[in-house]
Amino acid sequence: MQLIWDGLFVGSFYALIALGYSMVYGIIKLLNFAHGDLYMLGAFIGFAVLSSLGGIPASLSIGALLVVLLLSMLLTGTAGVLIERFAYRPLRGAPRLAVLITAVGVSFSLEYGISAIAGPNPRSFPIRLEGEVFNLIGARVSLPQIVLMIIAGLLMIGLNGYIQNTSTGRAMRSIALDRNASLLMGINVNAVITRTFFIGSALAGAAGVMAGAYYGKIDFLMGFIIGLKAFTAAVIGGIGNIKGAMLGGLVLGFVEAFGAQWFGGQWRDVFAFAVLILFLTLRPTGILGERVTERV
Amino acid sequence: MKIKRHSTVLIGIAAAVLLTTSGCSGGLLAGDGGASSDADAGPVKLAMVIPISGSSAPTGEYMQNGANLAIDEINKDGGVLDGRKLELIVGDEACDAQQAVASANKAVSAGVVVSVGGYCSGATLPQLPIFEKAGIPMIIPAANSQDLVNQGLKNVFLINGTGKQQSTAALDFIKKSGFTTVALVDDNTSYSKDINTETAKQIEEDGSATVALSTSVTAGESDYSAVVRDIMNANPELVYWTGYYQEGGLIINQLKKAGFAGQIMVADGSVDPSLSEIAGAGAEGVFATMTQTPDTIEGAEDWIANYEEKFGSAPGPYSTQSYDAVRLAAEAIEEAGSTDGDKIIEALEGIDGFEMFSGPLKFTPEHTLSSGGFVILSIQDGKFVLEDDLS
Structure with missing residues (x-):
């Protein structure tokens, strides 16, 4: 049970970040390698907001966290939009590789920009979610974990509803299918892409704040490994597919948890990525690959 | 000239x-x-x-x-x-x-x-x-x-002091405190792995304790639930973390959250004021193997004062x-x-x-210190203080 719970918890972080990867890829076929760093940026924005607020009584920490979460999502989302506007849009017509390298460049700029501004030292997050730990059918579960998973779940459900039921959502799906046709149908493609970046980045920022509050430590390289893992999750689920990204995140969380259990902690990543390679050999489009369902 | x-x-x-x-x-x-x-x-x-x-x-x-x-x-x-x-x-x-x-x-x-x-x-x-x-x-x-x-x-x-000397200090303290089962965790870097392997070797040769678990983690992550689970399953009396303080702080925090009841010891790479900041309240009472730092050396007050006057901050590791x-x-x-x-x-x-x-210097034929000068520190009120000078 503990394994399943741990996998689910880590997996929901992967899923939140994988969503942004997947949405952006679905719409403009760009692997946004700076996405993990938006997660880091979100954590630092949350840190800055909390520090400027000063001391917060422990009883209010969940409420304060929600406010900070929204604020960080807004700011990280804006940062994502700016990145798209200035780094990716001018290269819209350029070869795929050029944009990919730009994304790597953006990633480094974010990492070392933050390092220059906030310093290279790790910071401890001003609020720490400490809560009751109780036993839930054999697994040790803590209150903050449940709260964070509920937030992650709500964000994902909200996103799904948005894409399925709103006109912007429809526009996103149609751009994913055929950008030129969408343009001809009178859809403002740039505005929709901007919105996609905003949503994806905001989700990564939310994950960053949540990770900061739960684990208690943030540093300028924190987005690197989790960015790669989220990318993996997006590919497992079928990159470009929203539900696939969520599923992929959870699957990766489980595979890691079980791999660590069966082979020992130091073999966890080896096992997880061996599974990934095997999986992609058999099913290159991922669990819910784009050929099976509609992309976004 | x-x-x-x-x-x-x-x-x-x-x-x-x-x-x-x-x-x-x-x-x-x-x-x-x-x-x-x-x-x-x-x-x-x-x-x-x-x-x-x-x-x-x-x-x-x-x-x-x-x-x-x-x-x-x-x-x-x-x-x-x-x-x-x-x-x-x-x-x-x-x-x-x-x-x-x-x-x-x-x-x-x-x-x-x-x-x-x-x-x-x-x-x-x-x-x-x-x-x-x-x-x-x-x-x-x-x-x-x-x-x-x-x-x-x-x-x-x-x-x-070398990894070997640090391991000896760790073993001395393990024996002195009567721990019988030990889990060793490193971060897969040269320094950390070195202490892990050497400590495992010395513990096995000595025989007064057993190594319940020897494992590695990947540095730079936030979630260490896998190693925490391994440790909980092995249920050792002492966990010895040989990596650096960033991951060390997170692992201590997550171990305590998971309800780990044994003791935790860290190696010198984790001796940093940030360790207890990252680990939170769980860091209280954590032991460390470390060479003497200015605050634990008697008679170093003048030196510390000079340093503070010149650089405006306290000396560190x-x-x-x-x-x-x-x-x-x-x-x-x-x-x-x-x-x-x-x-x-x-x-x-x-x-x-x-x-x-660290004391009077004389190099051994292999160019290391003839005495490592390792001591045991522990965290009290968020700060490392001398616990045992192992003499």
Whole structure:
């Protein structure tokens, strides 16, 4: 049970970040390698907001966290939009590789920009979610974990509803299918892409704040490994597919948890990525690959 | 240029000023007549390749300040080799092998005489051949992987206790406290793995405790639930974390959250004020194997006051070792009477009883400290204090 719970918890972080990867890829076929760093940026924005607020009584920490979460999502989302506007849009017509390298460049700029501004030292997050730990059918579960998973779940459900039921959502799906046709149908493609970046980045920022509050430590390289893992999750689920990204995140969380259990902690990543390679050999489009369902 | 004639007298004066306590021996007279001041005039350059950027940058600053403190003192007292000033050339290693190589090459072409840097073992190892080829002795203040001396390079001297000595200290404390099951966790870096393997070996040879678990984690992540689960399943009385403080803090925090009831001990890479910040309340009572830091050395108050006055902040890990490395380099240069690498190496090998923070210095044949000087610290009210000096 503990394994399943741990996998689910880590997996929901992967899923939140994988969503942004997947949405952006679905719409403009760009692997946004700076996405993990938006997660880091979100954590630092949350840190800055909390520090400027000063001391917060422990009883209010969940409420304060929600406010900070929204604020960080807004700011990280804006940062994502700016990145798209200035780094990716001018290269819209350029070869795929050029944009990919730009994304790597953006990633480094974010990492070392933050390092220059906030310093290279790790910071401890001003609020720490400490809560009751109780036993839930054999697994040790803590209150903050449940709260964070509920937030992650709500964000994902909200996103799904948005894409399925709103006109912007429809526009996103149609751009994913055929950008030129969408343009001809009178859809403002740039505005929709901007919105996609905003949503994806905001989700990564939310994950960053949540990770900061739960684990208690943030540093300028924190987005690197989790960015790669989220990318993996997006590919497992079928990159470009929203539900696939969520599923992929959870699957990766489980595979890691079980791999660590069966082979020992130091073999966890080896096992997880061996599974990934095997999986992609058999099913290159991922669990819910784009050929099976509609992309976004 | 005036040729030095009364070198022994000058050396004697310089050495007397250099040493806070007089532990100097007749080794001073071991030079070859003393009048061979062959190198150029101008400052004598020392290289210090340490982490200026990256996650270990705070420690790099402590080291640089410590070294500068010694340099200023020595220069104020007339420098080395008849009035030549010391100059510190600082390079960034960023705890990264490639950066370290680039910085070391740069230092060599700047004409350094001795290297007094080296923090991350993984970034110090690739520097060895560079300084070795250039015939430049290395006094390594912090990095302490056994791999550094295993190659038997004659220019490499460690003034921090080695991984082996640290493991012995860990074992001593394990026996003294009566722990019977121990879990060893490292972060897969050269330094950390070294202590893990060595401690496991010594525990097994000794037989008074058993290794319940020996495992590694990936540095740079936030979630260590996998290793926490492994530890909970193995249920040891003591967890010994041999990596650095960032992951150490997270693992301590997550172990406590998971309800781990045993004790936790960390190695010297985790001895940093940030450890208890990251770990939160769970850090109280965590043990550490560490060489003496300024706050745990008796009689270091004046030194700390000097440091604080100069740099506006308190000294930290490896400030003292870096300070001592520079002093030792100056001592060896004086004794060699030249800036020639081979002569300095010879002088370093001959040193006996040079007073340092870790005690009187004498190198073993493999160029490590004859006594490691490790003690056990513990965290009380968020700070590392001396728990047991293992004597």
